[in-house]
Amino acid sequence: MFILLVSTFLTNVFAAYEEINTTQGKVIRGISKAQALKKFGPPSSVSENLWQYSGQENFFVYFTDPVMVYLYPNSCSGQLGVPVEFKVFADSADYKIRDVTEVSEFLVDDPANFVSIKPGFFIAKKPGRYQVLARFRKSNVRTFISNPAYVDVPDEKSDKKEDEEEKIVAINIVPFKPVLPVKTRLGFSAFATFFNNKQAKYDVREITRQAEWFIKSEGAQEKRLDGSQIYFSSVGNFQVFCKYQNIKSYPQDVTIQDYTGTLRKTLKHIMVLPEFVTIPKGSDVSFIALGTYYNNEVQDITAVSEWATKDRAILKMEKNGSYFASSVGITEIGVDKDKIESSPVKAVVVNKIGDSDVFNKKEEEKPKNLFDDLLNNINKLNKDTLSGSKDLRQIKLSPDNFKISIGEKSKQIVAMGVYADGSEEDLTLLGDWKSSDGVVAGVIKGLVSPNYPGEAKIEMEYKNVKSLPASVLVEGPKLISIVVTPDNSIISIGGILNLKAEGHFSDLSVKDITTSAGWLLDNVKSLKVEAGKITTFGSGITNISAEYLNIKSLPVRVEVVLTNIWILLMILKFLLFVIVVLVIILSVFYFLVQRNKAKIIALSSSPAEFIIALYSNSRDIFSLSGFKKDLCIAPITYAKMIEDKLLNKSGDLSAFTILYEEAKYSKHVLTKKETLRALGNYNNFLRILLSNYKGLELLKRKTVFLLFQKPFFIEESVCGLGDAKD
Incomplete structure (x- = not known):
């Protein structure tokens, strides 16, 4: 029953807000701070998670948590003996969303019928409908509760079709979080992870052509597409996803920017599929590694990457991506290439599918009575308002002095209000923000965006109280990385090779810095480099890197070899x-x-x-x-x-x-x-x-x-x- 009580006060974040009549007055909940500002305007007084509005109508807006905690997905279908994964995201006032799954606790209404593998992973032992909550502790005294999620586990004996041998576990899309210029076409690929019930095996297959493709922009409805080749005609943020056999893929975020430049072919992200497996002892399992490059190319890098297993006694690697389950337990697999590491994938080895002996159960705790907390917060706010202890005396901005380069992500300034009683409150979303020079830097709700090199002062005002200005120095585009080409060369003694160093900057521009960069060699006996020009005088292998503005490129390999032509030339020179x-x-x-x-x-x-x-x-x-x-x-x-x-x-x-x-x-x-x-x-x-x-x-x-x-x-x-x- 505790889940039903909590769910009365914790509705889905996408649902409409609700009004609750209490002895202290009307309370509105289920709305975010940004939505409250847009609908009701600035409050007359604030506390940690409660705003009070005074006027023709006196009411309160209650924020379930100052840090909004979301449990994803909201609902899903499970299968006996097959893991179900949940993710917990914390959305704080600074607009930063963090994955807090590993540090969250999970509450299930019927824990006896569920086995918890690790935070976020569950295996149902009996069919039924289950409710799940996530609890995130920000500190010893601050606890945040997520929205409820639901898991439907059908009875396999009655619902499962006899001829249905495999099911789709998940669908993933690549390239990973692409960034590209406006008026550009990009092709996406979809990979589905299948689980064979009879053989207890996983298989990853491409389903790009068979899937239905959709796109969704900010504040708009999803739109169905003709295929996976998508033309982006406008700047903005989008989500691309697909559906196959009534299964929806994880959405892929796409950023479209107004710029021109060359996208470099440097590895950006590694995706390992399947992301989670449960296999019986003595069986084989195969994974694939998909690499996404900054130029949005996707390659299968399974054979050319370094694979590592956290516990080799559980999974023994036979070759890259192929493992043998040798003992019961839980382990992780990671992939590394070009100093880029993948997120670890989980592997659970059991004696047989459905066996839960390998898992450790945790004692579940019930959430606190949120209704009592709500009344206590209202009483405290009324008391503080009447006593005058909530008089705003000062507004402090943090940070109050920083540098930011053109093209870098916007930087958040937090405004903390200091009251007469010494307490502090986050006023970032409540006040009016101003920039002394909008050409140099703009500001919206404390979020500073760099526009042009120069200096600007940022101020915030709330209830006729102005903050001290924060100084923002906007610098030119910042050098992010250096790419040297060609990356692998073989030349003869006496030969000449020209290297090219390109600097990639924060505004996505690319500049030739060949003559400006310094050149670093690990072998000076076979060649020398001046302004990118290689002159050889001995055989050997040399790794060469370019360095500029304290940024160093990855080394390129140059091998100098003896050739018959060079030997003949030396003889002719000697004779001459x-x-x-x-x-x-x-x-x-x-x-x-x-x-x-x-x-x-x-x-x-x-x-x-x-x-x-x-x-x-x-x-x-x-x-x-x-x-x-x-x-x-x-x-x-x-x-x-x-x-x-x-x-x-x-x-x-x-x-x-x-x-x-x-x-x-x-x-x-x-x-x-x-x-x-x-x-x-x-x-x-x-x-x-x-x-x-x-x-x-x-x-x-x-x-x-x-x-x-x-x-x-x-x-x-x-x-x-x-x-x-x-």
């Missing part, structure tokens, strides 16, 4: 280097040879000295050619020996040697004609000498002559002996 060095060396020696040649030519005006110098040079050439002269051998004998070895009968060397002996030992004055004849004998015999060498041997001999700086042929024309022929 050797050739250049040889040319330089030979050029130096050629210069030295020409210098020695010039010295000989300079003696041509003195026939004797010229012939002696020629003979000395020829003797060195003969020695380098393998004809070494013994000091005891006369020059003419030496000449005959060389001619004999070369089989030469021209006598040029002998004739040249005779002229040499005459020039050195005779006092006879030689003429230019004799000088010319000596030069002719010299050149002729050198030609005979060289004719004995072919190919590489000839090249070798000439190189040796060059290295020893020995001139070879000397032309008659350069010696000034042309007139000696006449």
